[in-house]
Amino acid sequence: MIGTMSxxxxxxNEATQSIIDExxxxxxxMERYEYIIELGQKLDGLPEEKKIDVxxxxxxxxxxxxxxxxxxxxxxxxxxxxxxxxxGLISLLLRVYSNRTPDxxxxxxxxxxxxxxxxxxxxxxxxxxxxxxIAHIQSYGKIRTEx
Numbered sequence: 001m002i003g004t005m006s007x008x009x010x011x012x013n014e015a016t017q018s019i020i021d022e023x024x025x026x027x028x029x030m031e032r033y034e035y036i037i038e039l040g041q042k043l044d045g046l047p048e049e050k051k052i053d054v055x056x057x058x059x060x061x062x063x064x065x066x067x068x069x070x071x072x073x074x075x076x077x078x079x080x081x082x083x084x085x086x087x088g089l090i091s092l093l094l095r096v097y098s099n100r101t102p103d104x105x106x107x108x109x110x111x112x113x114x115x116x117x118x119x120x121x122x123x124x125x126x127x128x129x130x131x132x133x134i135a136h137i138q139s140y141g142k143i144r145t146e147x
Contacts, residue, residue: 012104015096016112023116032121033085040087043094046080059132061125062086066133068140074099075141089130097137105141110134 010018026032046055050067057064062083069076077098079090096112097105113119119127 012096012100012108016108016115019092019095019112020115023118029121032116032118036088036092037084038088039091040081040084040089043080043087043091044078045087046078050078051080057129057133057136059135060086060129062129064090064129064133066136066140071099073101075102075105077137085126086129089126090133093133093137097141100141102141106138108138 022035023032026035046065046067051063051065055065055067057066060081062081064079064081064086066077066079069078075098077094079094081087081090092112093110096108096110100108113130119130122130
């Protein structure tokens, strides 16, 4: 099944390449959108008590929450949104950035979104929201590497 391998077994580069490989299997953008929605449906999400302002990502039209936790030398994220396509994008972001060291998070650009041409197929608001989510994740990694 596509996209089921946990990122704990993949390097960050392998995780991004697996996303690129998965998206190359689809013939058109409707199939890719359906896949993103399917990923969103499979995302565990967050309990209501975690959907608070302190975890909310600023700059997203939909409501988005990222909850970071430190696990040894790694940062893990749990996340959720009230929009299904955004939940699918979150699922992709978690595969790449969750359970990584702060240095890996801070130094890994979201090139895989460009490689699958995703940015050019998102509405302006969703593209801005995606950029806000990435900035939020990466700034958290930068804060942790500086402390």
